[in-house]
Amino acid sequence: MEQVRVIEIKKSIYEDNNARAQMLRDELKKKGIFLLNLMSSPGSGKTTTLKQTIARLKETYRIGVMEADIDSDVDARAIAETGAKSIQLHTGGMCHLDADMTRQGLDALETNDIELAILENVGNLVCPAEFDTGASKNAMILSVPEGDDKPLKYPLMFTVCDVFLINKIDVMPYFDFDMEKCRKNILMRNPNAVIIPICAKTGEGVDAFADWLKEQVSEWKK
């Protein structure tokens, strides 16, 4: 009984959220604001990747970053160093952001003069995949030390993302990570996936991601 009740609540939460996310996406489209939702496991390198990406795009776009974290503000401080507008969203224990929380973040970011808004979601491969934030596109970072089998274990995350950054390729020699197996596992979940190997620490491969992002922003503004 208990189990069934909880599932029904969850279902209605998802449906409500999906409708709100679509509404937010439509509003952002009208305003010409592209919103990227960046997801990954804890410690996969989201903030370092963002710093490298912002360095490549800050002359092209006015960028605003929302750093979602349960408690700390270390990430927002790191992003502020890039010169991009940055705010920290404290989720108060919540494991994901939903469309309403994202809207609150965008309001706080005062996005009216922003062209590219980026949401760094909570480090988690499960719950953030279930909640549409209203983003224009979803990106995911999988780091080499996590293993090439992750698409088998976290199917929804690999289904909902548009682009996959395989980070920390500099340490490949020290891990049992097979890039071809990883590609195959991702493409099984999502045949349209764009897969870009990077090293956020050195910046290797980040140009390709910045180019992908530019294409998406141009497409969005049409």
Add this chain to the structure above:
Amino acid sequence: MEQVRVIEIKKSIYEDNNARAQMLRDELKKKGIFLLNLMSSPGSGKTTTLKQTIARLKETYRIGVMEADIDSDVDARAIAETGAKSIQLHTGGMCHLDADMTRQGLDALETNDIELAILENVGNLVCPAEFDTGASKNAMILSVPEGDDKPLKYPLMFTVCDVFLINKIDVMPYFDFDMEKCRKNILMRNPNAVIIPICAKTGEGVDAFADWLKEQVSEWKK
């Protein structure tokens, strides 16, 4: 309004779960079954660590392992190779196990002849920390590539665990990971934390974890 309603539901779920978890823990204590709940991020090395631990304890205890996963069964197959009794629990998209799901797992594992039961929880640093499974002790693996700042970002997980295995110490030279800073961050969340550096791939440090586990099981059976 919406937000408040959700939070109230969550609160009652937690309270119900806590009561059920305590009931399960009491029953296990009476039967002399020690239950370890093992948590970590995706790809931190839970299954590899378990394989090494089982190799060291399988002559001492009758061991049963529950591998929780959203969809796949790769982990249960890996554990079965050790000779330990092993089952796969599919959570069907759920991001954590609660006390009822753990009880179902224990029933399926037919624990009556088992002395040490181990639950490998879903790879996630947020939600599993919120749901007491009824375990005798909680263990967590933090791997070097994830970074020494994780206790700042996932406070509850580092508060609820009793022992912390710092895994993948073999790759420390290739990452900006400060073991002393990590210790300090963990002890800030949990002054009683036991911290054991290991390399699950080579087995380094796993003896210390097996010894800790033996002490806990003896204490539990008193």
